[in-house]
Amino acid sequence: MARIEDYALIGDLHTAALVDRTGSIDWLCFPRFDSPACFAALLDSPDAGRWRIGPSGGAVASRRRYRGGSLVLETEWDTPDGTLRVTDFMPQRGNHPDVIRIVEGLEGEVRVSSELTLRFDYGSIVPWVRRRGDELEAVAGPDSVWFWTTAPVEGRGLSSVSDFVVTEGERIPFVLTWGRSHEKAPHRPDPFHALEDTLAFWHDWNRQETPEGHWEEAVTRSLVVLKAMTYAPTGGIVAAVTTSLPEELGGTRNWDYRYCWLRDATYTLQALLLSGHVDEAAAWREWLLRTVAGDPGDLQIMYALDGTRRLPEMELPWLKGYEGSSPVRTGNEAAGQLQLDVWGEVLDSLFLARQAGLEKGHDSWDLQKALMHHLEARWQQPDNGLWEMRGPRRHFTHSKVMAWVAADRMVRSVEEFGLPGPVQRWRRVRDEIRADVLAHGVSPTTGTFTQSYGSDNLDASLLLIPRVGFLPFDDPRVVATVEAVQRDLTEDGLVLRYRTQDSADGLAGSEGVFLACSFWLVDALHGIGRTAEARALFERLLSLRNDVGLLAEEYDPVTKRQLGNFPQAFSHFPLVVAAHHLTSGEGERSDDAEPHEAEPRGA
Numbered sequence: 201m202a203r204i205e206d207y208a209l210i211g212d213l214h215t216a217a218l219v220d221r222t223g224s225i226d227w228l229c230f231p232r233f234d235s236p237a238c239f240a241a242l243l244d245s246p247d248a249g250r251w252r253i254g255p256s257g258g259a260v261a262s263r264r265r266y267r268g269g270s271l272v273l274e275t276e277w278d279t280p281d282g283t284l285r286v287t288d289f290m291p292q293r294g295n296h297p298d299v300i301r302i303v304e305g306l307e308g309e310v311r312v313s314s315e316l317t318l319r320f321d322y323g324s325i326v327p328w329v330r331r332r333g334d335e336l337e338a339v340a341g342p343d344s345v346w347f348w349t350t351a352p353v354e355g356r357g358l359s360s361v362s363d364f365v366v367t368e369g370e371r372i373p374f375v376l377t378w379g380r381s382h383e384k385a386p387h388r389p390d391p392f393h394a395l396e397d398t399l400a401f402w403h404d405w406n407r408q409e410t411p412e413g414h415w416e417e418a419v420t421r422s423l424v425v426l427k428a429m430t431y432a433p434t435g436g437i438v439a440a441v442t443t444s445l446p447e448e449l450g451g452t453r454n455w456d457y458r459y460c461w462l463r464d465a466t467y468t469l470q471a472l473l474l475s476g477h478v479d480e481a482a483a484w485r486e487w488l489l490r491t492v493a494g495d496p497g498d499l500q501i502m503y504a505l506d507g508t509r510r511l512p513e514m515e516l517p518w519l520k521g522y523e524g525s526s527p528v529r530t531g532n533e534a535a536g537q538l539q540l541d542v543w544g545e546v547l548d549s550l551f552l553a554r555q556a557g558l559e560k561g562h563d564s565w566d567l568q569k570a571l572m573h574h575l576e577a578r579w580q581q582p583d584n585g586l587w588e589m590r591g592p593r594r595h596f597t598h599s600k601v602m603a604w605v606a607a608d609r610m611v612r613s614v615e616e617f618g619l620p621g622p623v624q625r626w627r628r629v630r631d632e633i634r635a636d637v638l639a640h641g642v643s644p645t646t647g648t649f650t651q652s653y654g655s656d657n658l659d660a661s662l663l664l665i666p667r668v669g670f671l672p673f674d675d676p677r678v679v680a681t682v683e684a685v686q687r688d689l690t691e692d693g694l695v696l697r698y699r700t701q702d703s704a705d706g707l708a709g710s711e712g713v714f715l716a717c718s719f720w721l722v723d724a725l726h727g728i729g730r731t732a733e734a735r736a737l738f739e740r741l742l743s744l745r746n747d748v749g750l751l752a753e754e755y756d757p758v759t760k761r762q763l764g765n766f767p768q769a770f771s772h773f774p775l776v777v778a779a780h781h782l783t784s785g786e787g788e789r790s791d792d793a794e795p796h797e798a799e800p801r802g803a
């Protein structure tokens with residue numbers, strides 16, 4: 201079984217596939233990120249669906265890479281008989297999604313095999329396969345998949361298999377296209393033109409970018425990953441392209457991340473904005489305004505990519521789970537949680553969008569006022585916190601700080617942009633929240649911020665307090681918190697979200713270190729002036745990326761393996777932000793490109 205870090209990503213901004221180092225596509229959902237998978241070997245065995253192309257007999261690739269700053273993957277094998285390359289990509293979406301694989305002989309003569317095992321609905325349905333002219337059509341229920349290649353194909357067992365020899369200079373294309381089973385055959389793209397077009401698309405996209413010093417390659421790859429997780433038709437952004445990759449091998453902390461969290465998406469937007477990708481920020485803003493329209497009391501912390509609200513959590517008992525980590529889940533119950541930080545993140549992002557010139561008129565201001573109005577009545581309630589704890593609700597310090605951010609950005613929108621609103625009242629709310637946090641969110645014994653009111657637990661989210669402008673980096677409580685997290689909330693120098701055994705998160709088992717939190721420690725160390733340590737930690741985190749620059753949600757420092765859903769936006773956007781701060785040496789606050797004063801204006 202492949203390790204999580206053995207996978208590379210290809211995608212078409214609607215959905216994505218994961219390809220391992222033997223040339224096996226083990227995960228693919230058609231037609232959308234959150235559709236049922238037709239290749240689900242990732243969460244079970246090859247019988248749950250996969251498509252492997254590589255040297256006959258199977259072998260781990262000698263090397264692989266993306267072509268330039270694209271999402272076109274090249275995997276190469278040196279064999280005793282010669283060298284083989286497989287180029288994998290998904291062209292930009294026309295009417296139907298395609299996966300294209302081009303087998304190329306680089307040297308000598310190599311015997312190759314392609315083994316296609318389609319299983320619809322997460323491995324549960326074996327389709328009926330029939331020949332249609334020079335193509336095969338696999339059909340079951342609503343899905344049909346069309347398969348074309350110039351290589352010979354035969355049915356073997358419940359798979360379609362090609363065995364052939366590729367010689368130096370020869371290119372053998374394979375095209376897999378999804379369509380609705382009641383519609384006529386989809387148009388088949390020319391694989392070689394599609395390759396040129398796909399490379400051109402990514403080349404153009406990367407041109408918009410602001411380079412980040414000598415970490416440019418890592419930043420570019422992270423931005424491409426974030427772009428790949430953006431659903432083009434709506435501007436929604438998935439947290440990851442997978443479901444149920446475990447936070448603990450063999451454990452039950454397995455969740456479906458193929459949805460749009462307001463928190464993850466707003467942070468992604470901030471990273472894209474920092475790097476000059478204004479179009480995606482504008483598209484996401486439109487998505488947000490459409491999705492949260494209606495009663496502000498109904499604001500959810502996450503939605504489907506088209507704004508659908510109901511995301512019922514279900515288990516798929518026929519799948520064993522990644523390395524036996526069950527259950528495999530689809531949907532996510534966290535959609536119904538109260539997480540107060542989301543108001544802060546949304547209002548902060550709209551404030552940033554206004555600063556970036558994306559808010560031309562007043563069209564989002566009424567919504568912002570309605571959200572703030574609702575928060576004024578709710579900020580004193582206990583919530584589930586940004587870690588979506590399934591244990592008892594409590595007064596999470598980070599949630600209250602983000603409620604302060606919401607009030608602060610509303611006040612500043614009036615002050616800086618002349619927008620109309622009850623600014624005196626919002627200033628009072630801002631002051632009240634601040635006083636509440638300082639009275640209840642700081643431990644009298646240690647002088648550090650605490651996970652929740654009345655507890656002495658630490659929590660990595662507290663590293664964000666200076667970043668959002670609640671207190672300056674040189675405040676003694678901030679410095680003490682950063683040092684305490686570094687000392688007491690790390691494993692092998694990398695940061696845990698919280699100690700699972702102390703935090704009543706309502707779940708069994710444990711988890712790895714959380715990569716986003718480790719990047720936040722980079723930022724925090726840099727902010728308190730310990731830049732050499734910050735840079736060393738940043739370099740170490742970069743070294744945890746896999747061979748093609750991808751990061752999962754978590755990492756296990758003992759087994760040295762990536763853990764959790766993959767690739768994970770929540771790991772890639774803090775990489776971009778940390779690189780930006782380390783490179784520019786400024787901009788420590790999320791809302792301000794300039795170094796700042798401690799007290800908010802007008803407070």
Ligand SMILES: OC[C@H]1O[C@H](O[C@H]2O[C@H](CO)[C@@H](O)[C@H](O)[C@H]2O)[C@H](O)[C@@H](O)[C@@H]1O
Nearest residue numbers: 439455461463464532534586587588770
């Ligand atoms: O740890 C329990 C929770 O784990 C997931 O939430 C995490 O992922 C989210 C998406 O990246 C992120 O926004 C959140 O901060 C993380 O804690 C899962 O989605 C939850 O259902 C689960 O309770």
